[in-house]
Each structure stands twice: as structure tokens, then as C-alpha cells.
Amino acid sequence: MTDPAIRASGLRKRYGDVQALDGLELSVDRGEFFGLLGPNGAGKTTFINTLVGLVHSDQGTAEVFGFDVEDDYREVRDRIGLAPQEFNVDRFFPIIEVLEHKAGYHGIPRDEARERAEEALKTVGIWDKRDTRFDWLSGGMKRRLMLARALVSDPDLLILDEPTAGVDVQLRHDLWDIINRMNDAGTTILLTTHYIEEAERLCDRVAIMDDGRKVEVATPDDLMARGTDTIVLELADPPRTAPRLDVDGVTDVELTDEGLSVTAMGGSQTAPAIMRELEAQGHTVASLDIRRASLEEVFVDMTRDERDYAEVSA
């Protein structure tokens, strides 16, 4: 059986009073575009740093393409390209040399390293800045360089920690295109992001993390289907008070300026039953609008539920 791109089992890491990773279990398939979502302090960066050897876990194991991150660190790191959230670029050298060095650290001969560095800079669109040092690049160019450095070793697993943090919309779309092309070519992508739209558009599956644990793993569509949708019904003869709806899945009914607002799990499946119930009560439905829960709302619900659960348990 082929090993997954990433497999974490019972991973724990504590910093003083903070349990950054609390028995994390996670598996990412080869070739997958996998998103890691979670609030600040959820343990996303700690997990990534465990994979590349910047963090030693206290307990548990992590493997990349079947290689243990501690025992087989050279095999693991040879397969990973990392674009970290913080800028950590060598300020002494022009950026093309920064990339040449990175390729060289991966054992790529000098001539080929030069070619790859040039190609990576062209791919991210900052070729004309090749002789500039990092400090003189604009914020957007710095983000592009972080991606170029991750690409220069032609990794099997590309890890992107908040790759589009603080960049404008145009650049974000440019970076998405590049990352998507990498994924189409077979590179496994692990992406952490605060932009839920990014995960929704790019990822095959997402894991929601909180307090160092995995809360849920599913496709963005599956997760959204688990959220509570809002069904807004305009009634021909609006009642003075909200009618009582005895329908499975309905969690709330209220009258608003737009009409009758019904909160329900799986809005499209529940809507026919709601209409039948309203007509049985003598109302005429003039229009209906189903507003699907966004991944962001599901994310907020899930991480809030997790915190509520933790507080109750405590």
C-alpha cells in the first residue's frame, strides 16, 4: 500500500502552560490539496514545523511519504518545499542567489540550481528583480519570493503557511493559479490560511483544528452541508407573529423585514417540508430564498462548539 503524503499520529507538543499539539491525528493523501484551518494558536504552524524539523514533538509520530520526520529527516526534508508565514530570507544576497543556495542545499548542482532559480523567479513574476536584495522588495514581491524559494527544489509536498497573508486581491489570484498548477502536476499541497474563501476554492479536503486537535476533516462542500442554512420566505399575507413550524431540522423561526426567516440544517432538503407546513397553516408562499451556510460560518460554529465543550468538560 502506498504511504500517504503526511501521517500524524498522537502528536503532542507543550510550550510551558500551552498545549500546542494535543494528540493530533491527521492523514493527507498523495496529490491532495489539503487545507488546515483554525484560529490563531490552534497548532497549525507547530504542526508544520514538526514536519520540517523546526519543532521536536514531545510524543507521537509524524511521517512524510512514509519517512519518519525525526529518524529519516534527510529523506523527509528533501521532499518538502516550505513557504513559512514569517519572512526568513537571507538578507546578504540578491534573491537569485538566495534561491541558488536553497537549491544547492538540496543537492542540486550549481548550473542546474541557477536554471531552477531563474525559472522559479519567472514563475512567480519577479524575474526582473533577480539582482535585488530581499529588503528592497515590496510586500507582495516578498510573498512571491517565499513561494519561489519553496518551489526551487521541485518538492513533492509543498507546505504553504498563510501564503497570501496581507497581499492584494490580484496577487492572491496569481498565487492561487501557481499553486493550482503545481497541484495539477501532482504536487501535494498543505495550506494553512485565515481566508476561508481560499480553502473553499482551492482545497480538496480541509481539516479544522482547534486547541492542538483536529476537530473535523471533510471536503468544503460536506462541511458546508453540515452548517445551518437560512431560508427566507416571503408570505402573501404576512402574519403578526412568527408561525410555529414543526419540521425536522428547523432550529429557529423569526419574522424580519425581508419576511419569514427560518434557520434549518440542510436548507434545500428541509425547504419543501417547510412550505407544506406553512400552506397547511393557511399561508401562501410568494417567494423563497435559500442562503447556504458559508464555510466561514461552519468554521466559526465548529471552533465555538469545541470551546463550549472544553469549558463544560472543565
Next chain:
Amino acid sequence: MNPNATQLVTLVRREVLRFVRRPYNTFLPPIITNALYFSVFGVILGSRIGSIAGVSYIQFVLPGLVVLGAISDSFENASFTIFHGRWNEYIQAVTTSPMSNRSMVSAYVTASALRGVITSLLIIGVGLVFTSVPVSHPGYLVAFVLVITTLFGGLGVVGGLWASDFDYLTVMNQFILRPLVFFGAVFYSLDVLPPLWRSVSLLNPMVYMVNGVRYGMIGVTEIDPNTSLAVLTGVTVVVLSIDFALFKRGYGLTE
């Protein structure tokens, strides 16, 4: 070239380019400083001191100044490059690469030792402006300079991993290394010291380095050069082993 060699050569090259491209920070200071030493201690004071161990005073202090420059620069190079890389986190480009821990240490120490050797040659070059520079035992001279610069490159790695602020680098260089060198018989012969202080001086490892290089240059030593070389080589092996162990443990590099 196999990938392991490519990795090592790449990091050595990066390290060497870093100091070669900044001569005003790396090569000019030892040239100026040593020109001043030779002017004051060699020409102005030296003419009144006369000969020591059968050579002029300026020739007597030259080996000590070579050692002073070599150890300062090899130590400073390794400690600075590692600490600065940690401070700005760009050392992570190396530590998250597939390079082995041994290759990383070897590259940092090799580049730092090379800088120490270049500084030694520059100081000898400055010395040639003021006096003739004898080389009595070239083999010993080369061996001592290589061992000393490797040893202090290795110690610089420890310092760079241990430091948590730039102040630590200053403390190590100015308050530990420099006093040891100045009391390491750079400017005087051990014979001029009272017996007690002569014995105390023998506890200072710099005495053995200065005497070793002095033997290589002017052929005079107060300590057996083979013993000195053997002890220094042993200490170097121990320090490099500590470097390897610290990198393997991730000391100062991982959380």
C-alpha cells in the same frame, strides 16, 4: 559531484561569499589594527627593547599577532553567521534542508577557519611592510594555523548557538578571548615572568598556540611543539564533537 558534496560546497560557498564581499567589515579591520600594532610595538617601542630569543621584538610579536587575528576572526565568523541566521531565522533555509547535521557543522567551521587563515596571511603581509618574516618550520606553521582556526571556528559554532542577543557575541570576543590572548605571551616571553605567573600562564591554552606558531615562524619555543599540536588537535576534535551533538539535538535551532 554527489548531492552530499554539492550541499556542503554550496553552504561553504555561501559562507565564504558573505565575508569576501564585505572586505570593509572583514579584511580591512585586521590590516589597520595590525599596522598600528607593528608601528607602536614593533617600530616605536621595539627599537628600545632590543632582541628577544635572538630575533627583533617586531619579529617576536608577529606570531602572536597572527594567532590573535586568526582566532578572533575564525571565532567571530562562525558565531556571527550562526547567531545572525538564528536572529533573522534565515538559517532555517539550511536547517530545513536535507543536509546532514555533520555537513552543516563542517561547512560553518570550514568557512570560518578559511577566514582565519586569510586573516593570518593578511597580518603576515602587513608584517612584511615593517620587517622580514622568517618561516623556520613551514609544516608546523601551517599545521598550527589550521588547527587553531578550526578549533575557534568550532568554538564559534557553540557561541553562535548559545547566544540569545548580540551582547553575548561581544562578551565572548572582548571579555574572554582577547584577555586570554593578551596574557598568552603574545607581547612577552614567558621567561620574563616570575615562576608563579609562569606556571599560571601554562594553564592558558593560548600560550601553546602562540608558541606553536612562533616555533613555525622564528624557530623558537618555550613549549614542545609536538605536545602543543597533539593537545590542540585533541581539543579541536572534542569541540567539533560538541558541535555535531548540538546540531543533532537542535540546540538553539529547534523548539
